[in-house]
Amino acid sequence: MMLPMMPSRTPKQQLVDRALAMGFESARVAAVSPLEAQAHYEAWLAAGRHGEMTWLASEKHRARRANPELLVSGIRSVLCVALCHPPGADEERDRRVGRIARYAAGEDYHRVMKDKLLALETWIRTELFPGSGSLWYSDTGAILERGWAERAGIGWVGKHSGVLSPTLGSWFLLGQILMDRALEPDEPVGKDHCGTCTRCLDACPTRAIVAPWQVDARLCISYLTIEHRGVIARELRPLIGDWIFGCDLCQEACPWNRFAPPAREARLHGRSLEGWTLERFLSIGEDAFRALFAESPIRRADREGFVRNVCVALGNRRDETAAHALARALEHDASPVVRLHAAWALGRIGGAGSRAALARAVTRDADAQVREEAKLSIAEGCA
Numbered sequence: 001m002m003l004p005m006m007p008s009r010t011p012k013q014q015l016v017d018r019a020l021a022m023g024f025e026s027a028r029v030a031a032v033s034p035l036e037a038q039a040h041y042e043a044w045l046a047a048g049r050h051g052e053m054t055w056l057a058s059e060k061h062r063a064r065r066a067n068p069e070l071l072v073s074g075i076r077s078v079l080c081v082a083l084c085h086p087p088g089a090d091e092e093r094d095r096r097v098g099r100i101a102r103y104a105a106g107e108d109y110h111r112v113m114k115d116k117l118l119a120l121e122t123w124i125r126t127e128l129f130p131g132s133g134s135l136w137y138s139d140t141g142a143i144l145e146r147g148w149a150e151r152a153g154i155g156w157v158g159k160h161s162g163v164l165s166p167t168l169g170s171w172f173l174l175g176q177i178l179m180d181r182a183l184e185p186d187e188p189v190g191k192d193h194c195g196t197c198t199r200c201l202d203a204c205p206t207r208a209i210v211a212p213w214q215v216d217a218r219l220c221i222s223y224l225t226i227e228h229r230g231v232i233a234r235e236l237r238p239l240i241g242d243w244i245f246g247c248d249l250c251q252e253a254c255p256w257n258r259f260a261p262p263a264r265e266a267r268l269h270g271r272s273l274e275g276w277t278l279e280r281f282l283s284i285g286e287d288a289f290r291a292l293f294a295e296s297p298i299r300r301a302d303r304e305g306f307v308r309n310v311c312v313a314l315g316n317r318r319d320e321t322a323a324h325a326l327a328r329a330l331e332h333d334a335s336p337v338v339r340l341h342a343a344w345a346l347g348r349i350g351g352a353g354s355r356a357a358l359a360r361a362v363t364r365d366a367d368a369q370v371r372e373e374a375k376l377s378i379a380e381g382c383a
């Protein structure tokens with residue numbers, strides 16, 4: 001008897017199988033044509049909602065985003081992948097050192113994604129399509145990651161502007177490989193599964209989701225604690241809570257995240273930062289900061305921004321036992337930005353020790369803004 005011939009696996013099936021075997025939770029293909037998301041993105045930029053991330057609005061970035069042909073000549077397909085990071089928070093660590101966005105608590109996702117995407121791209125170029133041209137991305141350049149992921153059907157763009165999937169929730173990272181070979185495209189999810197839900201908008205403490213699908217980065221805790229340099233606006237500081245790097249509140253509120261699977265990628269599992277506390281972070285020096293976060297996305301905040309965030313978190317916790325460490329930072333930290341936020345935190349905590357430290361800063365601090373902040377803090381917090 002003749003056995004039926006097994007159909008050979010198409011190049012696309014081989015590629016998807018390979019990506020899934022490498023640990024990606026989803027791998028799908030988008031066809032190349034102008035993205036619907038492009039106009040939305042341009043309007044977001046035009047409204048200035050990107051804040052100080054001026055590189056996003058540069059002519060070079062805009063041209064490349066609008067025309068992926070400038071990135072890979074003869075581009076025909078975009079492979080989109082999703083890699084899940086841990087869906088749960090480390091509550092013990094967060095109590096000790098403040099809250100850290102889940103994607104950022106482990107090894108830098110740029111490094112993890114780079115290793116995986118580079119290995120996949122090498123296989124494509126050497127085995128699947130020898131001699132082909134391609135380029136990988138993962139939060140590394142001028143491409144509309146969410147638009148491609150939506151087109152490929154990884155998920156849909158939720159009202160909080162992130163991509164979410166009916167099977168994965170939203171605790172995942174995105175990556176893309178732009179290819180000059182045509183592959184059969186996948187279907188988009190095709191439907192907005194947010195419906196009438198507004199939980200993410202309601203959960204956002206700074207009202208950064210100014211309207212559905214409209215996040216104003218200038219108000220977003222994630223932007224304020226990572227990208228924003230210098231002083232954080234006084235009226236926003238109380239709303240930041242104890243987030244010291246990023247913010248997960250809109251994703252925590254999303255009902256679709258009940259489907260989020262555990263992270264298989266061990267490198268993304270959060271570090272415990274054992275031995276560290278918010279108070280101890282106040283006195284971390286440049287070298288120690290670089291060493292502690294050498295392989296973490298947290299180094300992006302720089303030591304000054306990070307310790308600034310720590311001051312804000314301590315001010316919002318209003319824990320009197322932190323007053324001594326904050327007073328030391330106000331007196332000795334070389335950064336006026338850190339001293340200013342330490343003064344604000346002391347004002348929130350209050351008490352005789354805080355008042356004395358602020359009074360000293362009013363007369364002695366070398367920086368006029370710090371002196372002014374200390375004066376305001378005495379008037380408002382420690383009066």
Ligand code: SF4
Nearest residue numbers: 204220221247249250
């Ligand atoms: S990350 Fe936080 S601050 Fe930003 S939109 Fe979501 S809930 Fe609001």
Ligand code: SF4
Nearest residue numbers: 158159194197200254
């Ligand atoms: S919380 Fe609701 S509105 Fe927001 S992304 Fe999730 S499903 Fe959509």
